Amino acid sequence: MEANVLASVIERAKRLEAGAFDALVDEYGGRLFGYLYRLTGDREAAEDLLQELFVRLVRTLPQYEHDGRFEGWIFRIATNLARDRVRRGRRAPAVLSIDGTGHDGAAEDGPASWQELTDVSGPAPEGPLELREDADALQRALGRLPGPEREVVMLRHFSELSFVEIAEAMGTPLGTALARAHRGLSKLREMMEDRT
């Protein structure tokens, strides 16, 4: 979306025009969903968070002052929502169901935790859960990355933000963002190549 078109859409959204929000959903919804899914590791949680994010936009956009950094702003909100979701999941009972449909006790809060959902270092799970994990090796590898590295790598992939903008959105120096991306990508590649 061109910058001037985006500015106009944001102005209309600030007046709570539904059509403007439709345009924002069309523009960012798919990429935000991909980002949220890769951060939480849970499709249902990502869909919930995507809705929550846009509801939050409805409530906060009237106070938002557009300075040309809208994309960084919404991806930062998405990052915070995903962090909260994973944190809540960690506090919930970490009981994974073996039927592959979810996890007892934490069903409302998404994955019990990233590591619990993706860790394959313990006894090998059986049944559909194992099949699901095998079907998404990348997701498992992502789950093994430290959170900050995973966030930077996925922000680069799903947003159109530069490293400078990512560093700003994450509140880190540029060098830190670059180092996290480098380390995260290297580890990811190594894990995926080790698998084959």
Place this chain on the structure above:
Amino acid sequence: MSGEELFAQIERDERWLRSVGVEVEPPPDLGAVKRRVRIAIDECWLDERGVRVPSATALAGVKRRVRQELAAGRPEHRMAAKAAGPGTGRMPYPVSRTLAAAAALALAAGLGFWSAVSSPDGPAVAADLDDLAAVMGRDFDDEEVEWEAIEMELAELEATLVQGADPGWEDEALDELFDEMDELSNDVGLSPGVS
């Protein structure tokens, strides 16, 4: 590793990452998100009892809309045309009065007087509310409202504005007006608006 080498390595790894397929299939149901957004927008216009009054968010939207309309000079023409229209029996406002009336409409919006159109005192305010609807681009549902309790305050405020306003009204004056709107909103139990 130099900065250039680091960046080149990152770019190589990013190309590799794209090749392994990070995208999520199937794509999300964006229609569900849009429907939820519409509900959230509607909720901005409801209080905790489900009565159609503006929340702080909606109030902020109203203020912004009125500011923009005033800045563009459109309310002046629109309201003058409406005020002189058939059946209203009203004369076009001079500029300062137009600004005051537009501000009063903002107040009305802030306090949620949608249904005054159908109240016993309706005819006097119906045209204003038509204008309000035009300014906001909305059709307001008829709801039960406590018009009488705050009508006097609205009239007093409007009178003050008419006496004090001049064609050179600037943002500062509007800021003061909106502060008054917030105070009145608080008085009738609404959440404070956000400028």
